[in-house]
Amino acid sequence: MTDPVDTLVSQIDPRLPAPSIVRRDVVLVSGPWLAGVSSVVAALGDRLPECTVVEADALAAGDAPTAVVFVVSATAPLTESDCALLDSVAADTDAVIGVVSKIDVHRTWREVLDADRALLAQRAPRYRDVPWVGAAAAPDLGTPVVEELVDCLRHALAEDTLDRRNRLRAWENRLLTLRSRLDRDVAGAGREARLATLREQRTAVLQQFRLDKSQRSIALRSQIQQARLQLSYFARNRCASVRAELQEDIAGLSRRSVDGFSDEVRRRATEVADDVAVGVSRQLADIGExxxxxxxxxxSRPVVEVGAAPLRPHGPENRLMLLLGAGFGLGVALTLSRMLADLAPQWSVGGAIGGAVLGVVLTLWVVGVRSLLQDRAVLDRWVVEVTGRVRTAMEEWVGRSVLAAEASLGRSAAERDAADSARTAESVARIDREIREHAVAGARAAAARDRHVPVIESALVAVREELDALNRCKGANYELLNRSCE
Structure with a gap:
């Protein structure tokens, strides 16, 4: 058989879901901690054996009691947490009785009762007609004072409209829950915070990509410039050191080693080229790593071509030096012969021959020394010229090598930037998709709220009008009961 209340709501919209609760034929006694709930449960169990009186932990999720006895202490008025507890336990039950306990030790319990009644009346219209009584379920002295509570509870349970009012109250709670759920869906649980986080993440991802790209570009240019300077400096220094070494070798060069000096210069130039090539390869590889x-x-390797030394025959110079040497030797020979003729006349002939031989030897020595010194001067100028050409070739090769490495590193950096850009674009697209999903979810929730809230409001109006009509019927009796309780 269909409940009349369900029929009333289904006439407004049959798609509204009915309350999913199980009505239990029990009286629930609840209240804040240390309010005396257990004592009231025991006292009501003794005075009302025909009723099942339980505490909140005896009801499963989805169970609703027939009536609620809410017990508070006479120590102080209700707090916000106490009111929230009452809203929770009486959400699906219309029959609610307020009890101020421990009236045996608190003389101001009537003031507390009045304050509690006023607080609840301000909190929700449904609490304006809640009867309030004082009780002492477990007094320190004397018998328990629960008669007014028992009478009030029996009167509430005897109401012929109780089941209908409880069902209406359950429907009201269900409709309010549906409306609150729609409002929460529109607001979204942390949706704005999540959207703000997503926008910050999107900005951070783009900024980090731009920053990393700029830093890598600056680092690449800096490393290339440093490598160009360092390698050019290394090539110049290597050429300068070889020139100094070769010039030292020229200073001690003998006549026999003049002809082979060109091969030595070629070997040293090749060593310089190899050293520069190894240094360039190593440093460019280190930059890439x-x-x-x-x-x-x-x-590639730097190519250095070293020709033969420009040594020329010394014909005219040798003849001139031979003439000068002959004059020098003749002078020496005459001087020696005269000395021997004056000192030892018997050796005059031998002295003349010896002087002639010595003159010839001195003449040849002077000619040889002069030729060697001239060759050394020619080789020194040639070494300076060769090392200059080697330095120029090294610097050009270093420049080409660094330029090629810069192009290669630039291609690699461009490929890496493209990969990073793709990953960044993917991350941004994922964030944008989530942002759009939140926006679509909010729009859908708003549309659903706009579509369903008017129906829910109409049902709420009908349920509350029915509740008001039933409460007006019992209002006079509750007024009399409240006056007797006072």
């Missing part, structure tokens, strides 16, 4: 970029290895 430090920047985590792929760099193409240097597959």
């Amino acid at each position: 430090e920047l985590d970029l792929a760099v193409e290895p240097v597959d």
Whole structure:
């Protein structure tokens, strides 16, 4: 058989879900901690054996009692947490009785009772007609004082409209819950906070990508510039050191080693080229490893061509030096022969021959020394010229190698930036999708609220009008009961 209350609501909208509760034929006694709930349960169990009196933990989730006895202490008026507890236990039950306990030890319990009644009346219209009584279920002295509570509870349970009012109250709670749920769906549980977080994440991802790209670009340019300077400086220094070494070798060069000096210069130039090539390859590879970029290895070597030394025959110079040497030798020979003729006449012939031989030797020595010194001067100028060409070739090769490495590193950096850009775009797209999903969910929730709230409000108006009509019927009796309780 369909409940008349359900029929009333279904006439407004049959799609409204009915309250999913199980009505239990019990009296629930509840209240804040240390209010004396257990004592009231025991006293009511003794005085009303025909009723089942339980505490909140005896009801399962989804169970609703027939009546609620809410017990508070006479120590102080209700607090916000006490009112919230009453809202929770009496959400689906219309029959509510307020009890101020421990009136045997608190003389001001009537003032507390009046204050509690006023607080609840301000909290919700449904609490304006709640009867309030004083009780002492477990007094320190004397017998329990629960007669007024028992009479009030029996009167409430005897109301012929109790079941209908409880069902209406359950429907009211159900409709209010539906409306609150729709409002929460529109507001979204933390939706605005989540949207703010998503926007911050989106901005942070883009800023981090731009910052990383800029930093990597600056680091690449800085490393390339440093490498260009350092490698050019290394090539110049290497050429300068080889020139100084070769010039030292020229200073001690003998006549026999003049012809092979060109081969030595070629060997040293090749060593310089190899050293520069190794240094360039190593430093460019280190740059790629430090920047985590792929760099193409240097597959070439600097080419240095060293020709033969420009040593020329010394014909005219040798003849001139031979003439000068002969004059010098003749002078030495004449001087020696005269000295021997004056000192030892018997050796005059031998002295003349010895002087002639010594003159010839001195002449040859002077010619040889002069030729060697001239060759050394030529080789020194040639070494300076060769090392200059080597330095120029090294610097050009270093520049080309660094330029090629810069292009290779730039390609690798561009590929890495493209990969990072794709990942950043994917992250931004994911964040944008979630932002759009929240926006769509909010719009859908708002549309659903706009569609269902008018129906829910109409049902609430009908349920409350029915409740008001039933409460007006019992209002006179409750007024008399409240006056007797006072």
